[in-house]
Amino acid sequence: MELTHEQAKRWLLNFHQKVTDNKAYLSELDQAIGDGDHGSNMARGTEAVKDKLGSVTEDSLEAVLKQAAMALISKVGGASGPLYGSAFMAMAKTAKETSELSTLIEAGLDGIKHRGKADVGDKTMIDMWQPVTSALHEDDLTEVTIDQALEDVKPLKAKKGRASYVGERSMGALDPGAVSSGYLFTALIEEVLA
Amino acid sequence: MELTHEQAKRWLLNFHQKVTDNKAYLSELDQAIGDGDHGSNMARGTEAVKDKLGSVTEDSLEAVLKQAAMALISKVGGASGPLYGSAFMAMAKTAKETSELSTLIEAGLDGIKHRGKADVGDKTMIDMWQPVTSALHEDDLTEVTIDQALEDVKPLKAKKGRASYVGERSMGALDPGAVSSGYLFTALIEEVLA
Amino acid sequence: MKKIINEPHAVVDELLEGMLLAHSDFLTGITDTRVVIEKEKRATVGLVSGGGSGHEPAHAGFVGDGMLRAAVLGEMFTSPTPDQIFEAIKASDTGHGVLLIVKNYTGDVMNFDMAKEMAEMEDIAVESVLVDDDIAVEDSTYTAGKRGVAGTVLVHKILGHYAREGKTLTELKELGERLTAHIDTLGVALTGATVPEVGKPGFTLAENEMEYGVGIHGEPGYRRSELKQSRAIANELVTKLMETKTDTKKIGLLVNGLGATPLQELYVFYRDVVHELKNYDVEIVFQKIGDFMTSIDMAGLSLTVIDLDSDTYQAALTSPVDVLNW
Amino acid sequence: MKKIINEPHAVVDELLEGMLLAHSDFLTGITDTRVVIEKEKRATVGLVSGGGSGHEPAHAGFVGDGMLRAAVLGEMFTSPTPDQIFEAIKASDTGHGVLLIVKNYTGDVMNFDMAKEMAEMEDIAVESVLVDDDIAVEDSTYTAGKRGVAGTVLVHKILGHYAREGKTLTELKELGERLTAHIDTLGVALTGATVPEVGKPGFTLAENEMEYGVGIHGEPGYRRSELKQSRAIANELVTKLMETKTDTKKIGLLVNGLGATPLQELYVFYRDVVHELKNYDVEIVFQKIGDFMTSIDMAGLSLTVIDLDSDTYQAALTSPVDVLNW
Ligand SMILES: Nc1ncnc2c1ncn2[C@@H]1O[C@H](COP(=O)(O)OP(=O)(O)O)[C@@H](O)[C@H]1O
Ligand SMILES: Nc1ncnc2c1ncn2[C@@H]1O[C@H](COP(=O)(O)OP(=O)(O)O)[C@@H](O)[C@H]1O
Ligand SMILES: [Mg+2]
Ligand SMILES: [Mg+2]
Numbered sequence A, B: 001m002e003l004t005h006e007q008a009k010r011w012l013l014n015f016h017q018k019v020t021d022n023k024a025y026l027s028e029l030d031q032a033i034g035d036g037d038h039g040s041n042m043a044r045g046t047e048a049v050k051d052k053l054g055s056v057t058e059d060s061l062e063a064v065l066k067q068a069a070m071a072l073i074s075k076v077g078g079a080s081g082p083l084y085g086s087a088f089m090a091m092a093k094t095a096k097e098t099s100e101l102s103t104l105i106e107a108g109l110d111g112i113k114h115r116g117k118a119d120v121g122d123k124t125m126i127d128m129w130q131p132v133t134s135a136l137h138e139d140d141l142t143e144v145t146i147d148q149a150l151e152d153v154k155p156l157k158a159k160k161g162r163a164s165y166v167g168e169r170s171m172g173a174l175d176p177g178a179v180s181s182g183y184l185f186t187a188l189i190e191e192v193l194a
Numbered sequence C, D: 001m002k003k004i005i006n007e008p009h010a011v012v013d014e015l016l017e018g019m020l021l022a023h024s025d026f027l028t029g030i031t032d033t034r035v036v037i038e039k040e041k042r043a044t045v046g047l048v049s050g051g052g053s054g055h056e057p058a059h060a061g062f063v064g065d066g067m068l069r070a071a072v073l074g075e076m077f078t079s080p081t082p083d084q085i086f087e088a089i090k091a092s093d094t095g096h097g098v099l100l101i102v103k104n105y106t107g108d109v110m111n112f113d114m115a116k117e118m119a120e121m122e123d124i125a126v127e128s129v130l131v132d133d134d135i136a137v138e139d140s141t142y143t144a145g146k147r148g149v150a151g152t153v154l155v156h157k158i159l160g161h162y163a164r165e166g167k168t169l170t171e172l173k174e175l176g177e178r179l180t181a182h183i184d185t186l187g188v189a190l191t192g193a194t195v196p197e198v199g200k201p202g203f204t205l206a207e208n209e210m211e212y213g214v215g216i217h218g219e220p221g222y223r224r225s226e227l228k229q230s231r232a233i234a235n236e237l238v239t240k241l242m243e244t245k246t247d248t249k250k251i252g253l254l255v256n257g258l259g260a261t262p263l264q265e266l267y268v269f270y271r272d273v274v275h276e277l278k279n280y281d282v283e284i285v286f287q288k289i290g291d292f293m294t295s296i297d298m299a300g301l302s303l304t305v306i307d308l309d310s311d312t313y314q315a316a317l318t319s320p321v322d323v324l325n326w
């Protein structure tokens, strides 16, 4: 399935809405195993994405994704900024060649892996992006995929990022980055796949 | 009445005992209108007086009073150190000429006034030394004099020392220096006048 | 939360404004980005450091002749963004390249990396040195690795000295990599730190409790314990820090307050550290006591030990600098 | 009480020991008395200051070339004794006499006076300058007069400069007396200070309360209020401090942390002070921001304004010194 630039815009605006609505919850999750700023970081970032989208005049998927990437890179900071930023930058680059959704998301996943040097099972946002990518390849992305990913991330012990410092204590907790990425993909389902 | 060097020693040891027993109380009084250290200051000082007295070999009133002065000057610090120190230094100087008790105490009072530039009614130890001196001149120093002096010091508003910073709030409170000086004179009554 | 601030979200901008207002004789900012930079630049490699705010005087207090060329200020306890760092790099380059000094935190590492990539696309030579001195964290594949804490300031000082001496970017990178292996730090906290926008401490300790090994953003340490006396804390920190320094003969010490610790406590603790070190066959040839890398208003301190068997480090540590807080 | 110390009664001796262990390159102590003194003495008038401990870095952090020759440490918040001060005077005299810089507290004044008398008996020329910069206290016959607080550090610096320049004892005393009239300070506290041996704060403020005009030993201020924003505090302090400076055209500022105040707050506050001063026809030609005269672990700060219409003061404030904490 192909992603259009209009869809991408709606997707990102929906993402912004979800992050804004759940800002406190995301920070709370981060407070438990990190430093409690994931909600503020992502709210600041998606707000900037929303602002930038207004000024995208080109009718191009690449332009939309690139502006989102730039907004995230320049406004978030912390760990999630460069990770989300690299994901969208990788998607923007890929959009030069194709607008096939699963290929784009996979490029995003690779961007995250490349930037953060983490892998599946490290209890990061990758544990959301990976199952979502697989599901997209099989044309089967639904809320179930996302819920299952969140269930699966809980028991893991964090090995990357700030949560790795709490070690054992991270087991049983949700990963804030996986949750915010879950919002991203729920927004995708609602705006693009529904 | 004449003060002997043995009496002076007993007097000072008794004073040390009273201060030690009431260390916490003196600090408490100071906490209310000053900085809460009068008990520690005087305990440290009279302890040093006690130590020094052991090493006074000369049978001379001047020597006893001078050693007490030196101990107080070198161990107390704060406001009460130089004041008590000056009082005993003035008494020691006077003891070269006379050992008449009321003359000695008056010299001490003058030493305090000279050092601290305060006067009767400023709510300081002077408000104990002054009535005690008058009573001694009339050969009439008793516990009543001391109790009355403490009663009289209460309503005063402090105009000198740290207590002057609390202004109105000092009214109704006892002055810690007047109370410790009260111990000095109760000790005098017990050891010399009784 | 008791703080002398205005709106909590404005603290970073306002402290930056205060700094620039106060020190415009030799420091300036870059418009629209939170960067503090020297006004006069020598024709040498420029050292750029930074990180989340809340560690004052780090890093802006170390900008000036002989230390950093520029400092990049992130949000409170949050790594700065690549574009901020990129601006600092551009403004710091005099054609001799720029060396980034980065504390080992996932966010810092990635944001500085991205900035480096941006700079390379504009043909600016950039290298980076990663500081990971906090031995409270095990350096294993199961963690993000040892954190970068107060020892970073010694890296600023030593590499700043060499940069001023005219060393090349490649030389500085190599020197830096060797240097960081010689620096170890351990911290203790008596209270948590309060990020203004959060409004409550990141963690709480009971009235008679302390925590060993806490990171400079309040990352969990390795043990909570009842509040110990200074000499017991000195014993524990020195023992752990000297474990790997069995062959070391000369060391330097940095006793660093975490923001709300009175200087008197730092000196009492320094005394105990010196006494503790009598059990080792080492000579203390350098020491620094004060607030260098704080954690907002945390009560506590950290102790850094640097191996100074190399005489050159010692000379580099003691050369004069023209910065605010060294 | 959460402090990194050993036995509470030993804090002063141990912090002193720590200081002397750390800075033996240029500082030394006098055996059996708590005095910190320069190792190398110029043949000039020696400046001696001191007071109760708990104000670190004051005063020992200002001993060195260009500022103080010696600092005398009393018990915590308690004036040192005359014999301690006398030892400092003897050791500081190089035949050019000694100038005492005394903060206006009854205890300090009397103990320094007695020391002066002792020194005079040994034919050492001694003069003293009394600093009373705290305008929170009314200067009337009904009080012990204005207290000496953070502005004292500016007196150390300016007179230290002149002493190094070779001014005589008489000249320095005159200069000092004129100078102190140009320095005003006001402090605010968010918390009380805890003397280690007492174990609890000298006063307590509610979670949302502050106090204007507190002294550096927690002496009561002139008003309690709900916790205000930095700009409101700046407005109140600047208004009061500038009241008497209607003809002043050039000023210097000292923003002083009281011991537990993060540097970030001092900079936010400095920013607000500068904005506030735009309402006055004055130019800020000097500023200093940090911890100079603390009150153990009190949270809060003080603002000092010095009238710098005389160009010589300004030069004296900015000349280089070789001390720990200027
Ligand atoms: N190396 C990494 N690779 C992938 N994701 C990571 C990595 N490190 C951290 N993350 C993600 O970042 C999230 C935390 O982001 P955030 O709280 O905004 O940044 P910070 O940790 O700097 O405060 C984590 O929940 C995790 O999903
Ligand atoms: N100028 C003065 N003249 C006489 N007595 C004074 C003067 N100033 C203070 N005092 C006495 O000193 C006492 C306080 O002593 P202390 O608490 O030991 O010293 P400090 O005030 O320095 O803490 C007061 O209660 C008062 O009696
Ligand atoms: Mg976080
Ligand atoms: Mg007192």
Ligand SMILES: [Mg+2]
Pocket (backbone or CB within 6 Å): A035, A037, A078, A079, C077, C078, C079
């Ligand atoms: Mg963060």
Ligand SMILES: [Mg+2]
Pocket (backbone or CB within 6 Å): B035, B037, B078, B079, D077, D078, D079, D107
């Ligand atoms: Mg006192």
